[in-house]
Amino acid sequence: MFSPQTIIEILADNVRKTRNPFGLNKTGLNSWWKNSNVNQTGDTLLFTGLMYQLVPYIKATTKYLEKYEDTPKADYIRYGKRIPKPLVNLGLKIISSKEDKKYFNTLLCNIVKILRSSDVSFAYNPELDEYSGVLLYDMGDQESFVTHAEYVANKLQDAGIRKLITVDPHTTYAVKVLYPKYTGISFEVQTYFELARLKGGDSSSEVTLHDPCFYGRYLELADGPKDLLTGLGVSCDPINTSGAFTSCCGGPAESISPKLAEEVGKRRVAELQATGRPIVAMCPICLANLQKAGAEVEDLSSVLVQFVS
Amino acid sequence: MTKITPDFAEELKKYGDDTALICFNCGTCVAICPLVSESFPRRLIRYIQIGARDRILENADDLWKCLHCGLCTQTCPRAADPGEVILSLKRFTVANWRKSYNV
Structure with a gap:
């Protein structure tokens, strides 16, 4: 087991500085939509919360964590926060699998096809699609979660978004249940499968x-x-x-x-x-x-x- | 020797649901928890009930073994919401860690 205190501080620092838990550059992280010819304007937004996009990086990181769990080297993880974010970004880009990125991007393209085939009218604006912060909530870092959730909820509200179409349970729970409770901002939230016809x-x-x-x-x-x-x-x-x-x-x-x-x-x-x-x-x-x-x-x-x- | 903090349950209220004192220690949460070890989460709820605040902070890392899966809350016969109690304890612990950085 790694030190929860260390892991929480790394995640919170990453979210604070880059708006995602891995400290990744969003342009590189979120590229699945580029060939999907998506409409970018409208008040109903496909909101991925970047979860599918993050999985290749979770897999790559976990592979390394596994090697060092419960060994004397596990303690070195506390230096993670000191590594400059551009270097973290480069390192994760190198160790994550291209096949995994392609696979998880394809799943998001599938969801677009399902929504289109079901005659659902929606927009996808990558600028508005943000990580929900749900991991900070699960880890008990309430202060960092609320700060991040307020940033995301305000950004969506300012852009005139009324309805969110979600693709994973964690983001759905965050925007449907936690955002109204902790930010006071509500959206109509439905998962893509609820809309599939x-x-x-x-x-x-x-x-x-x-x-x-x-x-x-x-x-x-x-x-x-x-x-x-x-x-x-x-x-x-x-x-x-x-x-x-x-x-x-x-x-x-x-x-x-x-x-x-x-x-x-x-x-x-x-x-x-x-x-x-x-x-x-x-x-x-x-x-x-x-x-x-x-x-x-x-x-x-x-x-x-x-x-x- | 463990120091007892009688108003610990009161202190915890600002971190989440106020349900720990409802628990009657039946152990259903332990039986259903996928961790299946060390009387989790019942032991930690018992610590709240007896005011063993320091004991919780000493064993704090165990809290993060919780997967937040919600099975304990789903099956609790007293609606004591053990999953949310554990989440409250995580928030309490994180706040204490952060306070200690600033001392």
């Missing part, structure tokens, strides 16, 4: 859904993906540990203890694999952690995009 094909496939904790419990949205897939002819009979009683993927522990994240992830993979059906996730953190724990997992957007006409 796709037509079923001749599909008679079966999948096992891994409901993320935030959709299953905190937001009570687990029925949405299940009903949507069922309507498309994709059978997804829930397992015992689903919906409000879903099991954690372990991903949230990655920054503090990759070992714990792996242990919890392997337990969840065993539950999901017991069905023998292909596994589908709908959160980038779950997706990466379950894949890392040894499962073949697809993102919900990859399944839904097959029904785009």
Whole structure:
């Protein structure tokens, strides 16, 4: 386990200086939209919260953290805050996988295709798409979270945004529940799958859904993906540990203890694999952690995009 | 020897939900928690109830093993919201760390 105090101070410093937890340059981090021909103006904004975009960097960083967890070198992480951000940016760019970046960018492009095919009118302005700050909240750094959330909420409000279309459970929880509570600014928030109106094909496939904790419990949205897939002819009979009683993927522990994240992830993979059906996730953190724990997992957007006409 | 701070639960109120004193220590949260170790989170809630403020700060790193998955809150028979209590303790601890930098 790494020192939570050190990790929190690094994350808070990064968010304060660069508006994302890894200290990355946003232009390099958020490039998926460039070939999507997206409309940039409107009061309904596709708001990714940069979570899918961050996963390749989370994976790369975790690989290094794993090597040093519970070793005498683990303590060196406290010097992380002193490394100049341009150097951090360059280092992360080098160690993160190009294939991962391409893969996670494709998932966002899938979501755009799904929304377009469902006749949803939306804009995507990369300038307005910011990290929500939810990790700071989860880590208990309330002061840094509220400061960052106020920055993001005010920026969206000043730009005339009324409605946000979200793509992951953590960002959805932040903008739907935490922003109104802690910044006093509210938006109408819906996930992309709540807006998806796709037509079923001749599909008679079966999948096992891994409901993320935030959709299953905190937001009570687990029925949405299940009903949507069922309507498309994709059978997804829930397992015992689903919906409000879903099991954690372990991903949230990655920054503090990759070992714990792996242990919890392997337990969840065993539950999901017991069905023998292909596994589908709908959160980038779950997706990466379950894949890392040894499962073949697809993102919900990859399944839904097959029904785009 | 552990120093007792009788009004610790009162002090915690500014960091989040005021539900720790509702807990009757049944252990459902421990049974359901994916960490499955060291009586987490019940032990820390018990520390709040008895005012063992220093004991919490001494064991603070354990708080960050919590995945914030919410299973304990979902299953708590007393609606004591253990997940939010742990989050409050994280906020309390971070605030204490930051206070100590400024001393």
